[in-house]
Amino acid sequence: MLATILHGAGDVRYEPVADPQILKPTDAIIKLAATCICGSDLWPYRGLQPTSGPAAMGHEYCGVLVEVGADVRTVRPGQFVVGSFCISDNTCPHCRFGFPSSCEQREFMSGAQAPFARVPLADGTLVPLAEMPPDDLIPSLLAASDVLGTGWYAAYAANVRPGATVAVVGDGAVGLMGVLAAKQMGAERIIIMSRHKARQDLALDYGATDIVSERAEAGVARIKELTRGIGVDGVLECVGTQESMRQAIQCARPGAMIGYVGVPHGVELDGQSLFFSQTGMLGGPAPVRRFLPRLIELVLQRKINPGKVFDQELPIADVAEGYRSMDARRAIKTLLRV
Amino acid sequence: MLATILHGAGDVRYEPVADPQILKPTDAIIKLAATCICGSDLWPYRGLQPTSGPAAMGHEYCGVLVEVGADVRTVRPGQFVVGSFCISDNTCPHCRFGFPSSCEQREFMSGAQAPFARVPLADGTLVPLAEMPPDDLIPSLLAASDVLGTGWYAAYAANVRPGATVAVVGDGAVGLMGVLAAKQMGAERIIIMSRHKARQDLALDYGATDIVSERAEAGVARIKELTRGIGVDGVLECVGTQESMRQAIQCARPGAMIGYVGVPHGVELDGQSLFFSQTGMLGGPAPVRRFLPRLIELVLQRKINPGKVFDQELPIADVAEGYRSMDARRAIKTLLRV
Numbered sequence: 086m087l088a089t090i091l092h093g094a095g096d097v098r099y100e101p102v103a104d105p106q107i108l109k110p111t112d113a114i115i116k117l118a119a120t121c122i123c124g125s126d127l128w129p130y131r132g133l134q135p136t137s138g139p140a141a142m143g144h145e146y147c148g149v150l151v152e153v154g155a156d157v158r159t160v161r162p163g164q165f166v167v168g169s170f171c172i173s174d175n176t177c178p179h180c181r182f183g184f185p186s187s188c189e190q191r192e193f194m195s196g197a198q199a200p201f202a203r204v205p206l207a208d209g210t211l212v213p214l215a216e217m218p219p220d221d222l223i224p225s226l227l228a229a230s231d232v233l234g235t236g237w238y239a240a241y242a243a244n245v246r247p248g249a250t251v252a253v254v255g256d257g258a259v260g261l262m263g264v265l266a267a268k269q270m271g272a273e274r275i276i277i278m279s280r281h282k283a284r285q286d287l288a289l290d291y292g293a294t295d296i297v298s299e300r301a302e303a304g305v306a307r308i309k310e311l312t313r314g315i316g317v318d319g320v321l322e323c324v325g326t327q328e329s330m331r332q333a334i335q336c337a338r339p340g341a342m343i344g345y346v347g348v349p350h351g352v353e354l355d356g357q358s359l360f361f362s363q364t365g366m367l368g369g370p371a372p373v374r375r376f377l378p379r380l381i382e383l384v385l386q387r388k389i390n391p392g393k394v395f396d397q398e399l400p401i402a403d404v405a406e407g408y409r410s411m412d413a414r415r416a417i418k419t420l421l422r423v
Numbered sequence: 424m425l426a427t428i429l430h431g432a433g434d435v436r437y438e439p440v441a442d443p444q445i446l447k448p449t450d451a452i453i454k455l456a457a458t459c460i461c462g463s464d465l466w467p468y469r470g471l472q473p474t475s476g477p478a479a480m481g482h483e484y485c486g487v488l489v490e491v492g493a494d495v496r497t498v499r500p501g502q503f504v505v506g507s508f509c510i511s512d513n514t515c516p517h518c519r520f521g522f523p524s525s526c527e528q529r530e531f532m533s534g535a536q537a538p539f540a541r542v543p544l545a546d547g548t549l550v551p552l553a554e555m556p557p558d559d560l561i562p563s564l565l566a567a568s569d570v571l572g573t574g575w576y577a578a579y580a581a582n583v584r585p586g587a588t589v590a591v592v593g594d595g596a597v598g599l600m601g602v603l604a605a606k607q608m609g610a611e612r613i614i615i616m617s618r619h620k621a622r623q624d625l626a627l628d629y630g631a632t633d634i635v636s637e638r639a640e641a642g643v644a645r646i647k648e649l650t651r652g653i654g655v656d657g658v659l660e661c662v663g664t665q666e667s668m669r670q671a672i673q674c675a676r677p678g679a680m681i682g683y684v685g686v687p688h689g690v691e692l693d694g695q696s697l698f699f700s701q702t703g704m705l706g707g708p709a710p711v712r713r714f715l716p717r718l719i720e721l722v723l724q725r726k727i728n729p730g731k732v733f734d735q736e737l738p739i740a741d742v743a744e745g746y747r748s749m750d751a752r753r754a755i756k757t758l759l760r761v
Contacts, residue, residue, distance in 0.1 A: 340710075348698060
């Protein structure tokens with residue numbers, strides 16, 4: 086088959102590869118209903134993250150199982166499944182503690198920007214649907230696999246409660262999903278930092294109540310002003326730079342939690358500052374598997390529409406154009422038709 | 424009157440000062456039932472924290488009010504009161520959010536190592552008792568003012584739940600109170616890092632189930648071994664050094680919270696490491712005022728006995744000997760009779 090391979094910075098190709106196969110009896114092979122490009126794919130694409138040779142890209146997926154290994158018990162061929170970008174057994178102590186993204190057998194999914202993909206630990210990783218979903222819900226189910234689950238975790242880690250005032254730092258797809266999640270968790274006021282019209286509009290659609298287009302100190306000052314000098318009850322930090330983390334910390338009120346889901350690149354935190362600002366922090370790769378059953382239910386009931394975050398759709402053969410669009414911020418998130 | 428003044432590193436004196444007076448209409452004057460020396464007093468005593476001239480020491484207190492300012496409404500002369508080391512109005516947004524230790528009008532108490540002291544913002548800061556407490560409960564009520572409240576906050580911030588396995592880093596008075604608090608919050612297994620017999624015994628008395636006497640990497644390895652490689656559900660970090668914070672982080676399981684209450688001195692945290700270890704953090708000056716009514720109730724009902732943490736009692740005139748004892752770790756915590 087053909088699949089998406091990153092050969093180096095800026096060099097992504099849709100090219101022939103071996104068909105995925107069952108390698109372990111706990112594996113499954115999925116025929117993707119659709120796939121997509123993640124903001125985190127841009128780190129290696131931009132050469133900002135070292136790669137060791139050609140890499141099979143793609144970790145967001147949903148679709149129909151075509152084959153399962155001999156030990157797979159809870160899913161079977163023909164079922165429509167959604168899985169997390171973190172492969173997990175769902176039985177180890179870390180999974181049971183609610184953190185499947187730190188599963189003792191954790192792997193990160195790869196090779197999903199393709200028509201077929203191998204999913205390890207199928208029993209633990211995949212959530213089957215009772216029946217085939219309608220086509221128009223495919224983008225939303227695909228979003229649950231990572232971007233929605235990650236935004237959801239940001240809101241969870243930021244301890245968003247009914248009535249809360251929260252800030253979202255980052256207007257990428259994860260930040261926008263964070264807005265959706267905070268709204269679902271009952272936040273009354275959702276402030277997003279954004280200076281892009283299309284992203285602002287989508288944020289408002291997802292439930293944002295305030296847009297802050299100022300950056301850095303001015304952005305923090307604006308959020309302080311919007312909260313009568315108090316700061317926000319929780320922050321969803323969806324970028325991962327020193328600057329975005331500084332903003333998150335500075336606009337948080339004492340006792341607020343910062344849920345940070347952008348992989349930190351060069352972020353250093355000063356213990357004494359955090360102590361005296363009484364800023365709480367919880368981050369990490371999102372334990373999406375924990376949230377998946379709930380997220381799938383919300384999608385199937387049409388209570389949320391995370392699929393709207395895809396503002397570009399391309400045939401997978403044009404995947405390189407998708408990377409270019411997202412890199413240039415011409416697209417928020419690109420869905421690839423397989 | 425005479426009071427405790429720190430003149431410089433190692434130089435603490437009990438010497439004549441002006442009697443405390445009502446300076447603002449929201450002040451009160453308290454006649455202390457007892458006072459004590461805090462581990463944090465040792466930072467300036469050891470010259471590890473800059474001081475600007477002679478400092479009136481002491482921030483832990485309970486006793487009878489002798490005078491209140493014209494605007495004080497909720498407490499009156501003759502009442503026995505306990506207050507927090509953080510002065511707070513108990514009405515500002517930060518107080519209402521549960522963080523009176525970041526009150527908009529916050530001050531840190533001082534001058535309590537004396538027979539009388541001025542307490543600012545008396546209405547917000549002080550909790551009155553319905554009647555005079557029995558003498559034998561004075562040490563426990565005094566402990567509520569800071570050391571117990573701080574250990575309690577460490578357990579709260581570490582998200583201690585019934586059945587939890589927790590680690591306590593630091594066997595000082597705060598760490599020991601952390602053991603007591605974790606036990607009260609239902610922790611099933613409480614591991615304390617300690618290599619001092621007297622402190623180990625008191626920890627066991629307060630509910631610790633395991634003692635780890637190894638330090639650094641060996642201590643972490645031992646805790647991992649005790650938890651079958653999983654790590655603990657929450658950590659109470661009660662020291663504040665880079666080394667103690669490293670231990671706390673390394674023995675935490677993914678998703679665990681670290682409640683850190685030792686003022687961090689030179690602690691730097693790497694964002695990416697915390698991200699991938701999925702370690703949550705919440706610290707700061709303890710919002711003791713929030714917990715005080717509950718703590719006082721537990722003491723009056725004799726359900727807890729935090730006063731046992733005082734293993735040295737001296738007349739306040741011998742305060743310098745108290746500092747020497749605590750500095751040399753001959754005493755866990757010194758109560759001063761006034």
